[in-house]
Amino acid sequence: MPTVETTGGPVDVDQLGLTLIHEHFRATDEAGRFQFPHLYVEQADWDAAIADANAVRGHGVRTVVEPSALFLTRDARFSKRVADESGLNVVLATGVYTYDHLPQFLLNRDEDGVAAIFVHELEHGIQGTEIKPAFIKCAADEPGVTPNVEKIHRAAARASKQTGRPIMAHSRPASATGLEQMRIFDEEGVDPAKVQIAHTGDTDDLDYIERLLETGCWIGMDRYGLDLFLATEQRNATVLALLERGYADRMFLSQDYCSTIDWFPLEVQDYLRANEVPDWSMTFLFETVIPELKQRGMTDAQLDQMMVENPKRWLAG
Numbered sequence: 001m002p003t004v005e006t007t008g009g010p011v012d013v014d015q016l017g018l019t020l021i022h023e024h025f026r027a028t029d030e031a032g033r034f035q036f037p038h039l040y041v042e043q044a045d046w047d048a049a050i051a052d053a054n055a056v057r058g059h060g061v062r063t064v065v066e067p068s069a070l071f072l073t074r075d076a077r078f079s080k081r082v083a084d085e086s087g088l089n090v091v092l093a094t095g096v097y098t099y100d101h102l103p104q105f106l107l108n109r110d111e112d113g114v115a116a117i118f119v120h121e122l123e124h125g126i127q128g129t130e131i132k133p134a135f136i137k138c139a140a141d142e143p144g145v146t147p148n149v150e151k152i153h154r155a156a157a158r159a160s161k162q163t164g165r166p167i168m169a170h171s172r173p174a175s176a177t178g179l180e181q182m183r184i185f186d187e188e189g190v191d192p193a194k195v196q197i198a199h200t201g202d203t204d205d206l207d208y209i210e211r212l213l214e215t216g217c218w219i220g221m222d223r224y225g226l227d228l229f230l231a232t233e234q235r236n237a238t239v240l241a242l243l244e245r246g247y248a249d250r251m252f253l254s255q256d257y258c259s260t261i262d263w264f265p266l267e268v269q270d271y272l273r274a275n276e277v278p279d280w281s282m283t284f285l286f287e288t289v290i291p292e293l294k295q296r297g298m299t300d301a302q303l304d305q306m307m308v309e310n311p312k313r314w315l316a317g
């Protein structure tokens, strides 16, 4: 039986069950957190994280994949505590989440040097713990595939080839980065079936999505509730159209929810949550989206495929 690394050690893939493929129990910048701790309220972070973990558990979720990496305060001990106290499996990543900026210690290493850092974590554990990541994270966004972003992608590819672990690549469909990201992975000789292009559901451009699917990757329909990128109605119409075209075995449903996030001052964050993304939560899928998709024709088998079978196949290879 293939296994998947979690904060509690390797778990048989059949034990993963209902899986949210992309959620964050905390999303902050570790530089700010370490240097300016007065901006953060540790207890509030914990309360929000454990409330969300317990809430998704209440909807039958057994596993949450938390694709935090460098620059998103990946914190293996915090995630393990969430897992231990909620009873969830939490699956972590190695990698770098940057749209362009790299610190000196990465600027001054080449692709293989960066890959070696990822491989070390995959083989030995994260942040001095024995908790191993299950996959490798990288990102491209509005600046596009800059030389720094390309370097991280090539490093992710090489670490994947050395270890057999899958890759999750944050993308920006508005500038079609997914195709460029897949081109790099292809040049590096990565099996496209190991790659998930996250945030593909931020567009309803079916031509773009099908061109991406033709490369052989998985796609994340994973930002439900983030209306500022695409409204729920359009996300649903896109998922239903793709189901109709036979792509249930290539998609994931998730919300990219962040129990806490430090990208805005607290008062701005409160305003945005109330006004710009009022539906965004770690349970929106279960409360609203899934019932509506079912009512409009999604079958139980398709749902099971997207939220149980696909996570197993992507994570275990």
Ligand SMILES: [Zn+2]
Pocket: 022, 024, 067, 256
């Ligand atoms: Zn994310």
